[in-house]
Amino acid sequence: MIDRQWGMPTSLGSRIPLASLIQTLAVAEHLNFRHASNALGVSLSSVSARVKTLEEDLGILLFERHARGVRLTEAGKQFVEQIAVGIDQLDHAVKTAGMAAAGECGRLRIGVHALIPGSFLAELIERYRNEHQGINVEITEGTARDAIMQLRADQLDVAFVAGTPELPDCHSRPIWTEPLVAVLPERHQLATQPVLTWADLVGETFLVRQGGTGPQVQDHIVLRLAGRWPAPSILRFDVGRGTLLSMVGQGFGITIFGAATALLPTSGVVFLPIADEPEPAAFSAVWSPFNQGAALRNLLTLANEIGRVNPAGLSRCVSKQPVAQQ
Structure with a gap:
């Protein structure tokens, strides 16, 4: 049961509505209920009621009211300082989560057989890093077998391997070919x-x-x-x-x-x-079906968009269809 007597602080934790905290911060900033309501675009009565309810629930007087406005009590100053930090952290968390969901921040772990300057793969990774600068790209070189093992152990997000492997527990797509x-x-x-x-x-x-x-x-x-x-x-x-x-x-x-x-x-x-080699060697991207991250999706989309003949005639994209969820 909550003690509503002034000066008897209680612990409410997550039961305090976020809107009450935001409106309290606005009143503390403007030291005036009307100015705070105008800044927030809500009614004066809403701000006044929410702040009063919060004070009652906390059992703490946050503001001293007077004819020309309000001023923070000592307890109010401490409370506002702490919730301001919490609101900033929450805002940062929301923005960071949104950026991660859009593939604008985070990391992408890529397994490669080699990264040769001027090759299709090198251009793909360079363009991806330029277009998604908030993504930390990590490169691991090794055999296809090692890369698939690392994919399965969630140590890589995608591997580029020679051939067109058909793995029951992984998605794969041909990306480019080389003679x-x-x-x-x-x-x-x-x-x-x-x-x-x-x-x-x-x-x-x-x-x-x-x-x-x-x-x-x-x-x-x-x-x-x-x-x-x-x-x-x-x-x-x-x-x-x-x-x-x-x-x-x-x-x-x-x-x-x-x-x-x-x-x-x-x-x-x-x-x-080699004149009698029947077709160019294909190189494929392989990734886990559980990886639905936007960072990976953006890389595969860019691989399709590049879809061009290498100026030296050394590689060409073989998959120009839009990336679709599999």
């Missing part, structure tokens, strides 16, 4: 040819990475050269993309990459198209 190219040392006997075929590569030693898209590249080489003799020799190295290219240049072997790799500054190697 596959063979990377050979400049002094290789095939380096002067304008194009190659898979038959030209029979008997070669292939180098692939253990990380990034290395596992998918190895599977693709095995698939394309299946049944040919001699069988391909495939060596796996725990190195970065740049080191692998350097090893090719030094004659360790050859490799296969998406054409965007040619955008990297390299020396001692050539990038040659």
Whole structure:
């Protein structure tokens, strides 16, 4: 039961109407009920009644009334100072929640196989950061397998992987494609040819990475050269993309990459198209069906909007349909 005697403060917590607190703050600011009601756009009687009810519920006299207006009591000053802080915090919370719901603030955790300057993915992330500066973008590089595991553990919001995976517990969408190219040392006997075929590569030693898209590249080489003799020799190295290219240049072997790799500054190697590769390699976005965040939705929408041919002819978007909830 609430004690309504003056000077006997009680605890009401969340039972105090927010409108009563806002109107009390307005009276404290203007020190006049009529001016406060005009500022709020409500009736004088409403402000007067709410403040009086609040005082009665609290058991505290907040204002001393007189003919020319009001003035805060000492208890009123303490109360107003505290609720002003609370109202500001509530206002900030409401605005922050609204921005997060609109994808204007927060974070987006992205898993990538590589981030090559000038590539489709690099442009996508750069434009996203420019258009959504309130979003903190975090990048993690790794294999597709690692990225999917991190998605399932809620450690990533979206992963961009090679291929078009069909996962029962994840959504996925093809985003862009890149032609596959063979990377050979400049002094290789095939380096002067304008194009190659898979038959030209029979008997070669292939180098692939253990990380990034290395596992998918190895599977693709095995698939394309299946049944040919001699069988391909495939060596796996725990190195970065740049080191692998350097090893090719030094004659360790050859490799296969998406054409965007040619955008990297390299020396001692050539990038040659493969004439009988049936279609470009697709790259997809993968995300959890439970992730309905606007930050992710805005990224996928932007990926569709970019939908353009890379100036160097190295990548093109394959999905130009509007993003829809799945």
